[in-house]
Amino acid sequence: MQPLTLATMIAHEDSFLEQILKFDDQGQASSQSSSEGIPYVTNAFWTARQRQAHSLHEISYRACFKPQLPEFFIARLTQPGDTVYDPFMGRGTTPLQAALMGRCAVGNDINPLSILFTRPRLRPPTLEAVAQRLQQVDWQCGEIENEELLVFYSPQTLRHIYALRQWLLARAPIDRVVDPVDDWIRMVAINRLTGHSSGFFSVYTLPPNQAVSIASQRKINAKRNQTPVDRDIQKIILKKTRSLLRDAAIVNAAVGQPYSCLTTGPAERNAQLRAASVQLVITSPPFLDIVQYADDNWLRNWFSGIDTQSLAIAHHRHASDWQHMVAATLQELTRVVAVGGHIAFEVGEVRHGQVMLEQQVWAAAEGLPLERIAVMINQQTFSKTANCWGVDNNTQGTNSNRIVILRRIAD
Numbered sequence: 170m171q172p173l174t175l176a177t178m179i180a181h182e183d184s185f186l187e188q189i190l191k192f193d194d195q196g197q198a199s200s201q202s203s204s205e206g207i208p209y210v211t212n213a214f215w216t217a218r219q220r221q222a223h224s225l226h227e228i229s230y231r232a233c234f235k236p237q238l239p240e241f242f243i244a245r246l247t248q249p250g251d252t253v254y255d256p257f258m259g260r261g262t263t264p265l266q267a268a269l270m271g272r273c274a275v276g277n278d279i280n281p282l283s284i285l286f287t288r289p290r291l292r293p294p295t296l297e298a299v300a301q302r303l304q305q306v307d308w309q310c311g312e313i314e315n316e317e318l319l320v321f322y323s324p325q326t327l328r329h330i331y332a333l334r335q336w337l338l339a340r341a342p343i344d345r346v347v348d349p350v351d352d353w354i355r356m357v358a359i360n361r362l363t364g365h366s367s368g369f370f371s372v373y374t375l376p377p378n379q380a381v382s383i384a385s386q387r388k389i390n391a392k393r394n395q396t397p398v399d400r401d402i403q404k405i406i407l408k409k410t411r412s413l414l415r416d417a418a419i420v421n422a423a424v425g426q427p428y429s430c431l432t433t434g435p436a437e438r439n440a441q442l443r444a445a446s447v448q449l450v451i452t453s454p455p456f457l458d459i460v461q462y463a464d465d466n467w468l469r470n471w472f473s474g475i476d477t478q479s480l481a482i483a484h485h486r487h488a489s490d491w492q493h494m495v496a497a498t499l500q501e502l503t504r505v506v507a508v509g510g511h512i513a514f515e516v517g518e519v520r521h522g523q524v525m526l527e528q529q530v531w532a533a534a535e536g537l538p539l540e541r542i543a544v545m546i547n548q549q550t551f552s553k554t555a556n557c558w559g560v561d562n563n564t565q566g567t568n569s570n571r572i573v574i575l576r577r578i579a580d
């Protein structure tokens with residue numbers, strides 16, 4: 170097969186490729202290169218500083234991407250009313266950004282926790298409604314079932330957490346469409362369970378997207394000579410709610426109007442999505458075995474009543490196994506994406522650049538009805554805020570966004 174070069178790609182008159190080649194919004198021209206026959210286009214296409222993301226995005230999740238990433242593609246590759254899909258949605262950055270831009274928001278993840286993060290922010294309540302609802306909780310009825318959790322919480326705080334958990338499990342089972350205010354309260358609570366400041370229910374621990382084990386927390390407590398103090402759960406939930414809703418003027422105008430659909434299941438097969446119903450996919454799967462999604466979310470899953478062990482979260486030690494998962498996912502995406510629609514498939518740079526995951530994705534797309542347009546590399550500068558939302562994976566060996574751009578062509 171002839172190697173694919175940038176010149177042959179341009180000859181196809183791909184308008185998106187032309188756009189990224191001409192991109193110089195930051196006063197810097199895109200640079201072009203080629204490796205293993207794959208065309209690369211590099212620039213600072215988006216940065217957290219260049220454009221403030223909507224406050225509703227400020228929910229932490231391991232290896233989430235910046236909202237500016239889906240915004241870049243949604244703005245250029247879709248029209249209002251089009252459908253945007255993420256089969257590995259995590260905290261729901263893609264569907265939320267899609268909804269904020271008046272697109273139909275479709276998202277999926279193997280962990281039902283993702284729906285609990287995403288759905289409430291597609292239909293946010295008012296601060297007053299949240300305050301009133303919190304008063305209905307019977308805060309005195311909580312009973313401590315697992316005393317080991319006292320490594321994170323004072324006895325009173327833990328009783329209140331149990332009371333809220335019990336109230337939510339009874340009123341808002343996770344497998345049903347539930348009241349938006351209850352849904353919101355659970356979303357904020359699972360994001361305040363543990364963290365590194367007094368804005369969280371716990372004593373000092375790791376940032377909120379990474380709950381440590383009971384044994385590790387014991388060590389942290391001993392090292393810091395700390396004991397959990399009482400926290401006012403209602404106050405913390407209201408404070409975070411106020412912060413998330415501070416850009417609400419835009420929310421009311423944009424979120425919740427177009428259709429949205431969130432599902433739980435493997436990315437490799439989403440029976441609830443019709444063929445050719447999607448115009449754009451923006452997604453990022455787990456990168457090999459770099460992030461421990463099950464372990465990091467154990468406390469959030471416990472609070473939500475999710476059995477972490479039962480989840481088939483993708484976790485691949487070998488690049489070849491990972492490539493099989495990607496190939497199966499791309500096969501499914503060719504079913505759901507309409508001809509002319511695009512896929513932006515993001516991967517990180519892992520194992521200090523020894524494994525180039527974008528090359529695996531490029532190879533996995535071969536033979537499918539997908540035009541392989543280019544790999545975009547976004548030059549990143551990390552902000553402190555971005556770090557604490559879990560965007561920066563530097564310590565885990567990831568330091569650049571690499572996005573494989575594909576276009577669905579006729580079979």
Ligand SMILES: C[S@@+](CC[C@H](N)C(=O)[O-])C[C@H]1O[C@@H](n2cnc3c(N)ncnc32)[C@H](O)[C@@H]1O
Pocket residue numbers: 230231232233234235256257258259260261262263277278279280283434435436437452453454455456462481482483484
């Ligand atoms: C890199 S994270 C996605 C983060 C997302 N882009 C965000 O901004 O929050 C990968 C996600 O894939 C999910 N996942 C793992 N295996 C999966 C599978 N087989 N099908 C669907 N989702 C899966 C994990 O639960 C995790 O939420």
